[in-house]
Amino acid sequence: MFYYVAQQMIDAEDYLTVIDKKIGDGDHGTSMSLGFKEVQKELNAKQFDSINEVFHCVGMTLLDTMGGASGVLFGTVFISGIIGLEPLTEIDLSGMAGIFQRSLTALKKRGKAQIGDKTMVDAFEPAAVALQQAANQGLSLSEGLKRAAKQAETGKEYTKQCMAKFGRAKSFGQSVIGLEDAGAVSVWIIFRSMAAWMNDDTE
Ligand code: ADP
Ligand code: MG
Numbered sequence: 001m002f003y004y005v006a007q008q009m010i011d012a013e014d015y016l017t018v019i020d021k022k023i024g025d026g027d028h029g030t031s032m033s034l035g036f037k038e039v040q041k042e043l044n045a046k047q048f049d050s051i052n053e054v055f056h057c058v059g060m061t062l063l064d065t066m067g068g069a070s071g072v073l074f075g076t077v078f079i080s081g082i083i084g085l086e087p088l089t090e091i092d093l094s095g096m097a098g099i100f101q102r103s104l105t106a107l108k109k110r111g112k113a114q115i116g117d118k119t120m121v122d123a124f125e126p127a128a129v130a131l132q133q134a135a136n137q138g139l140s141l142s143e144g145l146k147r148a149a150k151q152a153e154t155g156k157e158y159t160k161q162c163m164a165k166f167g168r169a170k171s172f173g174q175s176v177i178g179l180e181d182a183g184a185v186s187v188w189i190i191f192r193s194m195a196a197w198m199n200d201d202t203e
Contacts, residue, residue: 001197006036008193020182023169028182035066050087080106093144097131104128118162120183123155145195152191156184
């Protein structure tokens with residue numbers, strides 16, 4: 001699944017660059033692509049005994065290779081959800097929802113952004129909430145991921161209305177209205193790709 005997510009992130013490089021150039025320093029596409037190319041290499045090269053190790057590998061690789069604010073934040077998303085968890089060799093929706101709830105808490109603690117600050121949190125929080133709600137309803141992992149992807153999409157669209165409180169975009173003031181946040185778009189691509197992979201709907 002994460003190998004496919006990585007490929008979709010790599011393929012989105014130019015698209016993300018265009019977005020981040022408008023309201024950031026324009027490096028978001030390059031850093032995500034760089035990080036996820038390395039993720040693919042690591043996933044190919046290593047043997048994994050648990051799902052926890054896969055999450056850890058993805059997060060650590062992003063942290064080590066991307067640099068910048070987003071390296072830490074995207075690294076946090078993958079690493080922090082599995083800290084202290086029993087090793088899992090199988091995962092269902094409730095397991096996945098639990099991991100991403102913990103990631104959300106860690107991401108907000110580290111970055112200090114809340115919904116409405118025009119960051120990746122605007123896409124990640126609704127996706128994590130959707131996963132948990134779907135799990136509470138006893139739905140399947142594939143259905144839960146579909147719903148998370150839909151909410152992440154709505155969240156990244158919502159960033160267009162928001163003023164930025166963080167990063168380079170903050171200094172652009174009112175002129176960022178109408179433009180989406182690059183990190184939120186990346187979060188959407190991640191959930192969309194997980195959902196596509198689970199639902200056998202890959203390109
Ligand atoms: P950098 O900011 O180091 O240039 P990127 O351009 O790769 O890193 O990523 C910028 C993205 O990181 C933004 O679009 C935003 O979604 C996210 N981001 C930046 N600061 C924060 C923060 N404090 N909390 C949450 N997300 C943030
Ligand atoms: Mg940037």
